[in-house]
Amino acid sequence: MPNSAASTLLHLITTTTPLLLLLLLLLTTRVSATDHIVGANQGWNPGINYTLWSNNQTFYVGDLISFRYQKTQYNVFEVNETGYDNCTIEGAVGNWSSGKDFIPLNKAKRYYFICGTGGCFNGMKVSVIVHPLPSPPKPAIAASHASTKSAAAAAAAARGIYSMLVLMGLFPFIWIGL
Numbered sequence: 001m002p003n004s005a006a007s008t009l010l011h012l013i014t015t016t017t018p019l020l021l022l023l024l025l026l027l028t029t030r031v032s033a034t035d036h037i038v039g040a041n042q043g044w045n046p047g048i049n050y051t052l053w054s055n056n057q058t059f060y061v062g063d064l065i066s067f068r069y070q071k072t073q074y075n076v077f078e079v080n081e082t083g084y085d086n087c088t089i090e091g092a093v094g095n096w097s098s099g100k101d102f103i104p105l106n107k108a109k110r111y112y113f114i115c116g117t118g119g120c121f122n123g124m125k126v127s128v129i130v131h132p133l134p135s136p137p138k139p140a141i142a143a144s145h146a147s148t149k150s151a152a153a154a155a156a157a158a159r160g161i162y163s164m165l166v167l168m169g170l171f172p173f174i175w176i177g178l
């Protein structure tokens with residue numbers, strides 16, 4: 001007699017669990033790129049510690065970093081580690097000078113930007129670590145700290161939902177003494 005009820009419940013659990021997991025996956029997947037405005041409302045200016053600013057954000061591949069400044073006074077150079085440490089623009093990878101520059105961060109690596117008009121010596125240098133996207137297509141590559149954390153969170157949540165469903169499914173039978 002309770003066999004059909006049990007199989008209906010089992011059917012319900014096996015059909016809804018994948019759907020819930022899919023929903024969870026969609027909820028935890030990033031959908032849009034972020035524009036990181038250097039220095040927030042202080043912009044790109046001397047005397048600001050941009051290490052504090054960059055430590056306070058998480059950058060992902062496909063995000064933008066944008067610099068806002070007086071174009072008659074400052075500019076932006078993408079350099080390597082040596083250029084960043086020494087405030088030199090030799091061998092710069094790129095330069096921008098519009099006063100409102102949007103630079104795409106297309107690679108998972110550390111980027112270095114400095115001001116090429118002398119402002120670098122007064123703190124106008126910023127370095128950011130760009131993480132790979134924590135997306136399902138390349139789980140093996142996405143071994144960054146952030147993606148490991150969100151994957152673990154998703155797994156924990158899935159376990160929670162699963163045990164809840166199992167409990168909900170079993171409870172009526174325990175109740176009627178089965």
Ligand SMILES: *[C@@H]1O[C@H](CO)[C@@H](O)[C@H](O)[C@H]1NC(C)=O
Nearest residue numbers: 048049050051052053055123
């Ligand atoms: C900026 O802040 C970081 C983190 O607190 C610190 O390590 C660094 O020395 C500071 N840089 C300057 C130029 O003050």
Ligand SMILES: *[C@@H]1O[C@H](CO)[C@@H](O)[C@H](O)[C@H]1NC(C)=O
Nearest residue numbers: 039040052053054055056057
């Ligand atoms: C870090 O980010 C938070 C939230 O966006 C903000 O309130 C805080 O002022 C930031 N701190 C620094 C040092 O930029």
Ligand SMILES: *[C@@H]1O[C@H](CO)[C@@H](O)[C@H](O)[C@H]1NC(C)=O
Nearest residue numbers: 081082083085086087088090
């Ligand atoms: C850059 O600075 C470092 C010390 O921070 C120094 O050892 C190195 O020689 C400098 N390189 C150049 C190319 O000036």
Ligand SMILES: *[C@@H]1O[C@H](CO)[C@@H](O)[C@H](O)[C@H]1NC(C)=O
Nearest residue numbers: 079080081082083090091092
């Ligand atoms: C940075 O670029 C300069 C100039 O091309 C080069 O001499 C230097 O070795 C590079 N530094 C690093 C850390 O790649």
Ligand SMILES: *[C@@H]1O[C@H](CO)[C@@H](O)[C@H](O)[C@H]1NC(C)=O
Nearest residue numbers: 089091092093094095096116
């Ligand atoms: C700035 O970039 C342009 C190409 O966009 C290049 O022709 C120029 O030499 C660069 N300037 C410096 C000082 O590196």
